[in-house]
Amino acid sequence: MVNFISKRKLWVSISAVLVAASITMLALWGLKLGIDFTGGSLLEVKFLGSAPSVTEVEEKLADLQLKSLTSQPTEQNGMVLRFQDTSEETHQAILKRLPPLEELRFEAVGPSVGQELQRKAIYAIILVLLTISFYMAWAFRKVSRPVASWKYGVVTLISLFHDVVIVLGLFAFLGEFYGVEINTSFIAATLTVLGFSVHDTIVVFDRIRENLPRSNQDFAGTVNTSLNQTIVRSINTSVTVMLVLAAIVFLGGASIQYFSLALLVGIFFGTYSSIFLASPLLVFWDNFSRRNNA
Amino acid sequence: MSESLFSRVFLPKGRNKVWWAFIFVLILGIAGGLVAFGNYYNQAIDNYKLLFPPKVKEIPFRLGLDLLGGSQLVYDADVSAVPAGEQGQAAEGARDVIERRVNVFGVSEPLVQVNRTSDGKYRIIVELAGIKDIREAIKKIGETPLLEFKEQRTEAPTLSPEQKKEIEDYNKTAKIRAEEVLGKLLSGGDFAALAREYSEDLETKADGGSVDWVAKNEAPDVAKAAESIGVGKTSRDLVTTTEGYELLKVEEKRLKEVKASHILICYQGAEKCEGNLTKEQAYAKIKELKDKATPANFAQLAKDNSTEAGAKESGGDLGWFAKGAMVEPFEKAVWEQKVGTISFVVETKFGYHIIFKADENPEYKLSHILIKTKSAEALLGEDAQWKNTELTGRNLKRASVQFNPQDNTPQVSLEFDEEGAKLFEEITGRNVGKPVAIFLDGYAISVPNVNEKITGGQAVITGNFSVIESRELAKRLNAGALPVPITLVNQQTIGASLGQASVDNSLKAGIVGLILVALFMIIYYRFLGFLSVISLLIYGLLSLAIFKLWPVTLTLSGIAGFILSIGMAVDANILIFERLKEELRAGKSLSSAIQEGFSRAWPSIRDSNFTTLLTCIVLIEFSTSAIKGFAVTLMLGVLLSMFSAITVTRTLLRMFSERWFEKHHWLIGYRKSN
Numbered sequence: 001m002v003n004f005i006s007k008r009k010l011w012v013s014i015s016a017v018l019v020a021a022s023i024t025m026l027a028l029w030g031l032k033l034g035i036d037f038t039g040g041s042l043l044e045v046k047f048l049g050s051a052p053s054v055t056e057v058e059e060k061l062a063d064l065q066l067k068s069l070t071s072q073p074t075e076q077n078g079m080v081l082r083f084q085d086t087s088e089e090t091h092q093a094i095l096k097r098l099p100p101l102e103e104l105r106f107e108a109v110g111p112s113v114g115q116e117l118q119r120k121a122i123y124a125i126i127l128v129l130l131t132i133s134f135y136m137a138w139a140f141r142k143v144s145r146p147v148a149s150w151k152y153g154v155v156t157l158i159s160l161f162h163d164v165v166i167v168l169g170l171f172a173f174l175g176e177f178y179g180v181e182i183n184t185s186f187i188a189a190t191l192t193v194l195g196f197s198v199h200d201t202i203v204v205f206d207r208i209r210e211n212l213p214r215s216n217q218d219f220a221g222t223v224n225t226s227l228n229q230t231i232v233r234s235i236n237t238s239v240t241v242m243l244v245l246a247a248i249v250f251l252g253g254a255s256i257q258y259f260s261l262a263l264l265v266g267i268f269f270g271t272y273s274s275i276f277l278a279s280p281l282l283v284f285w286d287n288f289s290r291r292n293n294a
Numbered sequence: 295m296s297e298s299l300f301s302r303v304f305l306p307k308g309r310n311k312v313w314w315a316f317i318f319v320l321i322l323g324i325a326g327g328l329v330a331f332g333n334y335y336n337q338a339i340d341n342y343k344l345l346f347p348p349k350v351k352e353i354p355f356r357l358g359l360d361l362l363g364g365s366q367l368v369y370d371a372d373v374s375a376v377p378a379g380e381q382g383q384a385a386e387g388a389r390d391v392i393e394r395r396v397n398v399f400g401v402s403e404p405l406v407q408v409n410r411t412s413d414g415k416y417r418i419i420v421e422l423a424g425i426k427d428i429r430e431a432i433k434k435i436g437e438t439p440l441l442e443f444k445e446q447r448t449e450a451p452t453l454s455p456e457q458k459k460e461i462e463d464y465n466k467t468a469k470i471r472a473e474e475v476l477g478k479l480l481s482g483g484d485f486a487a488l489a490r491e492y493s494e495d496l497e498t499k500a501d502g503g504s505v506d507w508v509a510k511n512e513a514p515d516v517a518k519a520a521e522s523i524g525v526g527k528t529s530r531d532l533v534t535t536t537e538g539y540e541l542l543k544v545e546e547k548r549l550k551e552v553k554a555s556h557i558l559i560c561y562q563g564a565e566k567c568e569g570n571l572t573k574e575q576a577y578a579k580i581k582e583l584k585d586k587a588t589p590a591n592f593a594q595l596a597k598d599n600s601t602e603a604g605a606k607e608s609g610g611d612l613g614w615f616a617k618g619a620m621v622e623p624f625e626k627a628v629w630e631q632k633v634g635t636i637s638f639v640v641e642t643k644f645g646y647h648i649i650f651k652a653d654e655n656p657e658y659k660l661s662h663i664l665i666k667t668k669s670a671e672a673l674l675g676e677d678a679q680w681k682n683t684e685l686t687g688r689n690l691k692r693a694s695v696q697f698n699p700q701d702n703t704p705q706v707s708l709e710f711d712e713e714g715a716k717l718f719e720e721i722t723g724r725n726v727g728k729p730v731a732i733f734l735d736g737y738a739i740s741v742p743n744v745n746e747k748i749t750g751g752q753a754v755i756t757g758n759f760s761v762i763e764s765r766e767l768a769k770r771l772n773a774g775a776l777p778v779p780i781t782l783v784n785q786q787t788i789g790a791s792l793g794q795a796s797v798d799n800s801l802k803a804g805i806v807g808l809i810l811v812a813l814f815m816i817i818y819y820r821f822l823g824f825l826s827v828i829s830l831l832i833y834g835l836l837s838l839a840i841f842k843l844w845p846v847t848l849t850l851s852g853i854a855g856f857i858l859s860i861g862m863a864v865d866a867n868i869l870i871f872e873r874l875k876e877e878l879r880a881g882k883s884l885s886s887a888i889q890e891g892f893s894r895a896w897p898s899i900r901d902s903n904f905t906t907l908l909t910c911i912v913l914i915e916f917s918t919s920a921i922k923g924f925a926v927t928l929m930l931g932v933l934l935s936m937f938s939a940i941t942v943t944r945t946l947l948r949m950f951s952e953r954w955f956e957k958h959h960w961l962i963g964y965r966k967s968n
Contacts, residue, residue, distance in 0.1 A: 044792075088432050088782060104792040110783030113368065116411065124912055131908045139901055185851055188913055188921040192858070192928070195909035199902035203869070206898045233872040240814055240868070241861030244807035248857055251806055253799030255360075256854050263858065 002231075005224040008280035015277045018269075019162055022169020025176075031168065032175030034183035037118045039111030040068075041086050043094065045101040046078040052099060057081070060097045064090065072179070078104065086110055121187045128191050132198050133157055139202070140209060146219050147286050155281045156201050159273035163197045164190055167266045174258075185259045193266030200237070200274035204230050208279075220283045227279055238271040315945040323832040329353060330838035353842040354500070357423075358849030358923060361797050363790030364423035367432065369780040371408075371416040382408075385416035388780060392418060392435050418780060428787055435780075442733040443718075444680035445725050453670055465667045472532050472539035472665040479663075485528055485543045488663055494538070495664040503543070503661035509550045510655050520544045520658040538667040546659040549617075553653040554628050555610040557583055557595060558602040560645030567645060569601045580639050580646040587636050592650040601645065614655070624649070680731050680738075683721050689714025693768045695761070696754065704764040706740075708753040715751025723747040740767060800853045807857055808834070811864060819871050825946045826867035826939070833863050833938035837931060846930070852923030859931025862906070866939035869895040892944055899940070903932050 004011070035042050052060075054071045057079065061069065067084035074080055081094070086108040095103065109117075133153045140149040167190060174180035207226035215222040245267070248260040328335060332350045339349055359366055371388050373381040385408050393406040405421040425431055453461070475492045479485065486502025493499045510517035519533040523544050533540040560567035561576035571579065579599075587595055596610030617625065627640045628649050637649040691709040698705050710718050721730060725744045732740045732755070742755045759767065812830070815823035837856060841848060874891030882890065910932070913925035 046791075086783075086785070088429070088785070091785075092429055102789060102791065103787065104789040106785060106787040108782075108785040110370070110781075112370075113784050116413075124915075127915075128909050128912045131912065132905055135905060135908065184921055185924070188851065188924050191909050191913055192906075192924075195906040196862075198905045199865075202901045202905065203898045206901060210894075229876065230872075233868050236814075236818065236868045236872075237865045240811045240864050241858065243810040243814060244857055244861035247807035247810060248800070248803045248854060250803075251799060252803040252854070252857075253796055255796060256800070256850055259851070259854060 001225070001228045003224055004227050004275065005220050005280060005283055008283060011276035011280050012284070015162055015273065018169075019165050022165045022172075025169045025172040026165075029172045029176040031172055032179065032181045033118075034181035035082070035107060035109045035114070036183040037114050037121075039086065039109050039114035040082060040084045041091065041108040042105070043081040043083075043091070043103070043107075044074070044078060044105040045081075045098065045103055046076060047098075048100040048102060051077045051079065054079075057098065061094060064093055064097075066090070066094075117184060121184070124187065124191060125194075128194050129157065129160065132160070132194065136198070136202070140205065142209075147282060151282070151285055152205055155278050155285070156198060156205075158281060159201060159278040160194055160197055162273050162277055163193055163266055163269045166269050167193060167262055170265055171258075171262065180258055185256070186262055189259050189262035189266065192263060193270055196241070196267050197270030197273065200234055200271050201278045203233065204274050204279055208282075219286050223279050223283055227275060231275060234271050234275060238267055241267055312945065312948040315941075316949055319832065319942050319945050323835060326832065326835035326839040329842055330835050353845075355842055356845040356847045357793075357797075358847045358852065359421055359423055359786070359793075360788050360850045361793045361848065361853075362423045363788050363793040364421065364425055365428045365431070365785065365787040367420040367422075367435065367782060368784035369418040369420070369435075370783045371418055372779045372781070373416055381416065382410070385410075385418065389418055392420060392780075396420060396422065396431070396435065417783075424790065432782065432785075443683050443685040443721065444731045444733055445683055445721060446728055447679060447681040457670075461668045461670065468538060468665050468667045469532075472541070475663055475665065476529065476532055476541060479528060479541060480530065485541075485661060485663070488541075489661060492665070493663040494666045495662065498662065503663050505660050505662055507550075507657045508660050509657040516540065516542070516660070516662075517656065517658060520547070520660060521656075536669065537664060539665045541663040543661040544658055545661065547656055548659075549629055549654055550657040551614045551616045551655045552628055552651060553614045553655075554612050554649050554651045555592060555596060555608075556602075556612060556624075556647045556649045557587070557592075557600045557610050558605070558645050558647050559583070559599070560601045564645040565643045566603075567601065576646055577639070580648060584636070584639060584648050587648060587650070589634060589636070589650060592636065610650075680733075683717065685710075685714060685717040685721060689717060695764045695768050704759050704761045706755045706759070706764050706767050708755065710751040710753075712751070715749075718751065718753060719747065719749050722753075796850050800850060800857070804853070804857045804860070808860055811860060815864060815867070819868075822867075822871050822874075822947075825943055826864055826871070828946060829867070829938045829942035830860065830863055832942055833935055834860065836938070837927075837934055840930060840934070841927070846926055847923065848927075849923035851921065852927045855924040855927035856931060859928055859935060862928075863931065863935030863939060865902070866895070866899045866936060867943055869898055870939070870943070888944075888947060892940065896940075899936065903936055906932050 051073065054073060057071050058069065069081065069083040071082075072080045083090075088108075091106060091108065095101075133156070136153040136156050137150055140152045142149070171180060171182055171186070175182070204226060207230050208223055211222050211226050211229075215225070217225065242264055245260045245264040249257055249264060252260060328350045332352045336349045336352060339347070369392075371385045373384050389406055389408045393404070396404045396406060403423060405419070407419050409417040409419055411417060420435065422428070422431060471492070475488055478488055489503030490499060493503050495503070495505075498505050508516055508520075513535070515535050516533065519529070519540070520542055523529055523542055525544050525547050528543045529541045533542060557580070559571070559576045559580045560569050561571050561573040562569070563573075569576075583595055583599055593609030593611070596605050596608075600610050602610065612620075617629075619625075620628070621642045621644070623640055624642050624647060627637045628651055631637050631649070631651050633651055633654050635651060637647075637651070640647045640649065689710050691711050691714075693706055693708050696705055696707045697703065722744045726746060727744065729741045729743050731738045732742075740755050755767070808830075812827045815826050815830075817823070819826065837859070840846070841856075846852065870891050873895045874887050877887035877890045877894075878884070907929060910925040910929035914922055914929070
């Protein structure tokens, strides 16, 4: 049997470093919000002839005085233009000024819609977190010794926070250096990570719950036994899901690539946290309250 | 023997029960497969020309805009000028108008809906799949609803030179397009595929142009063309009809109705017979009539001789009748004889007949490809009858539903502004006793009769309205009269090529993902893994079948949700198998290990899936359409995978006896401890 719990300080430190780094990146660079949230337009085109350069395009559009125009060439003779104006006239005027092209995609989000979506996204995340915590507290309501059921809930929340912050940190990094924007599907990915990570943590806690009454070990020992019993399952489950997600990241095409990447990273850390963060934290907490009582 | 068979079938227990469960799973899998891949199955039957088994109905996936290509437009409806209680109604009115405008574009399934946001704003969402000219669509939609009052035209309408040219130009290109399709058909193109691609008949396009049975009297020109084409063949020339240019595929022909008259000579003992001829005499009589009869004198002979009641007046004429209306020998004879001929003597339970077949109405089972043309009538349309007045929706202050104080029937009252009141007075003044038409967006919604000149700017529209209809009318009038200004706040247009690329990519990713998971499961869990892969396949088939049947609109993120659920679907199996192996290691027998594996893993499976379901519900409420798609497929996946991973896997596992496993324990990947 592998003793995970004895090295708990190491595991928790690793997590702490990762979370700290992620928070730093978030604070430094922030997330690059896509037009879903900020409002604005995105136009993706494919040129039928040879593609003009970015400066050529920007010169051609100069008279339209587009606010915060950025143009970015894509792999196949195409270009992605982003700008603030969302009116249909602007859209048509741009198309008229550019050389012959096929319009692959045009998205225009009015500023009010963007704000509304931001608000909705925040509500959704809060709602998911609340539902999950309530469910945890309810599912473990019968376990009160030696660790109270609400503590399972709190520990789960901490590891959820850990998973999400790391994903956000990664996207702050990607946004700063690769211009990756977050959009509504990123929110969906984050929420799914929350669900999946809880999924994993529950399986471990479930085993602890089952082992506790008939265990002749101390709490740390029982937790360690439970971890050993569930670790193969945790890893195998994550591996199967990650295999599928890796397939989408590499083959699924640009539009869902980052969505899947967020899921992939989130699920990896979700599994990590259920083994190396949630359970060690339970033991820490138990020891801490014993010492205080003694 | 027979008793044991009986008990096996009807009183399942033990292994028999397992067999039943297995058959159930098998049927479910096959049914799922037939729905999910019905098109491939039908194709296979066609390829091998099999008569059995029968074909299944093909149900297509419903693809979202991002996969199909198309546009989603979101409008803010500014209802601030509308009194608080009527805002919803005004938004609905604007929705109706937009829907009518959108219908003109010929998009297959336009979706127009009103969405009320949490802070009380009204949004109108328009989804146009596969639309080509989005700019035109935006222009059309953005126009304020148009309410017009028209009076009857007295002079005959004529086409303006521009209109004439428009028709000519349009029809010229239509002919070129039609000839192009004909060329493709003649060079061996598949009719149904061509119909799906080119036909402009939106109702039949998706079914490969199938219009089912068309009778000669309904469409004489089409029937004539079908007759000359011949059963089992397709058009070699364009058929010109009032609708446009048609290409036909004639699948079957049958006789729908015939028109005939007959002479009856009955004999004693025949049904309803009042005559007194013997059978021999009757036969001699009818032979004699048969020799005399010609198409010209048939009616007269019937009047003089037929023993049928009423023949004196009808001349034996039976009019048009369909199959099944006449007794069998009679029907057989008349169905087979040629039009304009007189039959041999036919005997039925009523006596002896000779029949003159006057006409027949065949019908043809057809598919068609229609390339529309424009006609002067269609272009002039309602204009032919009505002409504009100066009074429009600008002049209408409001419309509301009232009840006629005399008989309490609902009516719609109109209230005009000052200018409108004056105009209305003039119009009614010159149209007393005549109808005036109210048009909304080019459609006549009401044509009341003017009873007297109306002053004061108030009018009521009476008619045979139900309460609902009159409310609807008031709603439409208000939408036309009080144009709710709409602004485009959100637009998403996906080119068709990008959509196709997304479908291809995600399909590839899904298949690779599935193979990877299958390999992993089989390598790690060996035989158990193999069983879980089978249940995973059944899971996949069932999910796809449900996507089609529900139907779930598949978007890119929806497909991502489905692919993700493939990964999650094996989770329950992994939980069970790990538990099972653990119990085996603890020295339990195989059957009790299986039992324990399933029952002990259940709480974890339930809890973990439950949290995913909770997340999905929140995501669905989050209600951006992309995210909704993801959550719906994931949620379906979680629910279905619980069934497939537990019921299906357990059933498959139970099919094998314990002794078999003991012999091949390496299949499960554990060594017996002793």
